[in-house]
Amino acid sequence: MKQFISAVLVCFSLPILANDVQVDGTSIGIGEQYQFEYLSGFELINASLGQTERNGYFQINPIFAGYNLVTLQTSQGPNITCVDGGSTLKAHGFNNQAWEAFVKVDLPDNQIAFINHEGYSVSAHPDGTVLADRRNLGDWETFTVQAVGGGVVKLLTYHGTYLKTQPGTCRLKSLINNGYLSPANCSSGVVYADTGYDGCELTMFESGVFGQVILAGETGLHFQAYGGVGGDLWENGTAKGLNERITVTRTGPATVAVSINGYYIRTLP
Numbered sequence: 001m002k003q004f005i006s007a008v009l010v011c012f013s014l015p016i017l018a019n020d021v022q023v024d025g026t027s028i029g030i031g032e033q034y035q036f037e038y039l040s041g042f043e044l045i046n047a048s049l050g051q052t053e054r055n056g057y058f059q060i061n062p063i064f065a066g067y068n069l070v071t072l073q074t075s076q077g078p079n080i081t082c083v084d085g086g087s088t089l090k091a092h093g094f095n096n097q098a099w100e101a102f103v104k105v106d107l108p109d110n111q112i113a114f115i116n117h118e119g120y121s122v123s124a125h126p127d128g129t130v131l132a133d134r135r136n137l138g139d140w141e142t143f144t145v146q147a148v149g150g151g152v153v154k155l156l157t158y159h160g161t162y163l164k165t166q167p168g169t170c171r172l173k174s175l176i177n178n179g180y181l182s183p184a185n186c187s188s189g190v191v192y193a194d195t196g197y198d199g200c201e202l203t204m205f206e207s208g209v210f211g212q213v214i215l216a217g218e219t220g221l222h223f224q225a226y227g228g229v230g231g232d233l234w235e236n237g238t239a240k241g242l243n244e245r246i247t248v249t250r251t252g253p254a255t256v257a258v259s260i261n262g263y264y265i266r267t268l269p
Contacts, residue, residue: 024231037170044091094250
């Protein structure tokens with residue numbers, strides 16, 4: 001009997017490992033912020049672009065008109081950036097920092113080139129890679145602008161391919177309890193901010209709407225405001241509907257707020 005009572009007391013003394021998560025935030029506080037941990041992917045490549053793909057859509061946004069400085073915003077929302085100041089290009093940027101800025105060079109026949117903060121031109125290589133690794137402006141460094149509408153463009157390379165971004169993987173850690181957004185045991189169902197393990201890998205890919213993404217868990221199902229905003233966050237979506245499309249907003253050097261249909265995903269205390 002004493003052993004039974006001791007076991008019950010131990011169970012009741014265990015710490016709570018997971019906090020509830022809801023899609024009901026109307027402003028950005030600590031509960032609405034998450035550490036964004038990049039794991040892999042998000043590379044800028046050149047390849048064929050299907051009719052329904054949106055990961056080859058970009059906005060060229062001026063940030064300093066006097067020097068023709070621009071950012072190259074991806075359909076997922078982040079800007080293309082030179083990773084660690086080097087030649088590798090990924091969709092990592094949110095802050096319009098130096099490594100996200102490019103000099104846009106306007107050329108004849110609706111063509112342009114991009115030069116990074118260290119003077120290297122963005123170059124589309126025949127093997128599909130795209131690097132900021134050339135000092136010259138040749139055929140590989142020249143892109144034809146094709147307007148899509150609403151300020152969105154596609155960028156055609158010399159090789160007949162398009163610039164596009166690959167899906168990437170990440171994790172979101174709550175600033176409330178340092179728990180990662182995930183259903184229990186990385187399965188489907190209700191999402192918590194769980195401190196019980198190192199977090200489940202999330203795959204981010206285009207949603208079909210510029211500036212919004214889909215976040216899929218390890219089951220392949222999508223995060224969504226199941227039943228509409230105002231309730232719990234679930235991992236059970238299978239489409240790219242309104243309640244599955246997520247907007248990521250940078251709030252600090254490594255933190256973001258994420259929202260669905262205008263409401264922020266909030267970790268409860």
